Amino acid sequence: MQDFIQPRVLKGFRDFLPQDEILKRTLVENVENVFRKFGFLPIDTPALEYTEILLGKGGGETEKQVYRFTDNGGRDVSLRFDLTVPFARFAAEHRGELTFPFKRYHIAKVWRGENTQRGRYREFTQCDFDCVGSNTAACDFEILLMMKEALAACGAGNVKIKVNHRGMFNNFLKKIGMPEKLTGVLRAVDKLDKIGREEVFRALGEITDSARAEEILNFIGAKSTWEETLDAMIKASGGTSEESERLSVIRKYMIDCNVEDSFVLDPSITRGLDYYTGIVFETFLAEMSEIGSVCSGGRYDNLTGLYSKEPLSGVGASVGLDRLIAAIDALGKTQKRKTYAPVFIACLDEAKTGLYQQLALKLRNSNIACEVSCEAKKLTAQFMLAEKKGASYVIIPNEEDPLNGKITLRDLTSRQNREAYLSSLIDFLKALK
């Protein structure tokens, strides 16, 4: 007796069956189409890199999660765990070949050996876009606008993009006399939505006295119109500054572009990472804010600091594609398609397959996707197969003359047949789109 190998995937990894893969691709294509319309350019980098490149000078949490090994040539290599670090390496390495401001997007898989119990996957798709080489409010705004457009293209419904400026938070901490505690404060503040005001107060209490903890909570709690919130932030941080001016200008752009309703100024958004220096932002679906941010990012001073002495500033964001898909799916906003081909051409006689395929090519040349049946089973069985495959129509070719004779088109929903010549069928099917 033969031993079989149990077919299975690794924990935290997934197969995508056609229906799920079509959904994923539809979203990726919609997002990508927006990026292209904004003039952003695609790049690609290797899945595997030198560990030194990816982890730099030690990566803390990240280091434990990375898929790292020694290759057959004795090199210490790792699978990328995000698209930001490879982009930093890419920008440093190819600086002379790029035209700045350089606007790029990158949609690709990344790998992290995360705890899968929280419903996290170890292989997932990231979708990053950045504009580097220009520290202007115009670039900040463009990234924000592109996020809004990309999410709209995904059918995510209303979104609320929460914006803040890390520099204003720094100014505020300086004003209250604790600029050096930034990382600890950020870590506490970042959890406001998850753990609530009281817990954040307790966490802040471990870093500073209760008067300052209260001040910090007041600062991050100011939520009103953009203008009022900004005024409160300006007062609390010691007056207008370059940073507050940036937030004013971005607001003006939003209003001029008629998109101000999608954005709020929220001083509690900090994005935890030390990396960001300018605006930071997170995006929430109005109908499902509890799943957290589906697109986040910010402005950084120096992307390429690890690899080059020439600093490179930029602003960028990352769409959490898997989370977004899960949310859109849960909201019932997706139409799960089983196939790209609405038309199924039945096979009446296998010997006529060449003619059926010629008929199909005529439809395909008119941009109508169609599958040709490969077996001359009973027509009712073929109707069932077509339905199972997700087709909407079955073409029953003419028995005498498949190419020039009258064709029967069966609507699988209404179960009605209509007879027509090919050219008028093509017109009918094209008009359905």
Added chain:
Amino acid sequence: MQDFIQPRVLKGFRDFLPQDEILKRTLVENVENVFRKFGFLPIDTPALEYTEILLGKGGGETEKQVYRFTDNGGRDVSLRFDLTVPFARFAAEHRGELTFPFKRYHIAKVWRGENTQRGRYREFTQCDFDCVGSNTAACDFEILLMMKEALAACGAGNVKIKVNHRGMFNNFLKKIGMPEKLTGVLRAVDKLDKIGREEVFRALGEITDSARAEEILNFIGAKSTWEETLDAMIKASGGTSEESERLSVIRKYMIDCNVEDSFVLDPSITRGLDYYTGIVFETFLAEMSEIGSVCSGGRYDNLTGLYSKEPLSGVGASVGLDRLIAAIDALGKTQKRKTYAPVFIACLDEAKTGLYQQLALKLRNSNIACEVSCEAKKLTAQFMLAEKKGASYVIIPNEEDPLNGKITLRDLTSRQNREAYLSSLIDFLKALK
């Protein structure tokens, strides 16, 4: 002084700068569009799998090339080295969830630690398509037709698809009394194009006597019309058979579908691997046959044999995307685009960025991709930047009223300006496509 990490990629790995990535994506999208029009469905599988799944019962050459390591959970894992083995595992695992005949495509990266000296890469994109669950000439023909259409969509020019049937070769070997030497003979015969007749004769001489070696060379050398070649093969292999009948039927389909000129029957095509049992094929570019086959495959009896006791037959092919791109590029058949955005909107005043982006959204809504300049540099500098980025036109917004005033459109090729209102500019730009 700070130490920098030298930015570099691993040997055999590549970055794709925008121009190359756009070219790759254009080809992938063209190929994918053909697959979708034929009703083939996309799937995806993990990059990383259990080594046992990928290597089965020992993989010979493959085993040495695979990126294999122990993950943090102590599992023996490997990066996939092709898309066929993961598909076999996928089909066995999800058999109950698929609708047969199941037609799938999969375009994804694979990794092999190959010798890079032969210009091979260690990370490359494969593009596989298969129809499983129906052993019919109709499926064989569909895969052949789809190959032809996919290559045409890539702009590969004239192709010649060489077809053979492994079963007929087996019949022939049986007839001359050496059925058991199949693998050795296949290995020798497979090299005919590379090493020539004499070397193949010498290699065959190590397996059999010179009379049989001569017979084998005659068998594989028969090259004339499909019909004459088939007749010679039938005679040499002991008369008509199921296998010769399959080749006749496929030929009839080709003629009925008006595509017979793209195909030749070539008994020297064997595809080395024991795996194939039915038709086998390779595809050559008429203008650059020396680069070898750009799309190959065949019919197999049992895809899922390693993982399941239920056999699953099918027919499939794989496009060597990187080789194809290199060839099309070398033939000068590619138009290297630097950007997806033909239009660049100049910035006259950074304070008006919101209005420029609103203008841009109007163009984008009419499917005209456009990049908005983020810095109000001198116009001549912006023209140069737009040109460097690959734009064809620059829009110079109206200084008074960017949205409703007359706009100047500069053609970067002719260096001519034209003035018009937005709606007529949109009409003009749409008509250019």
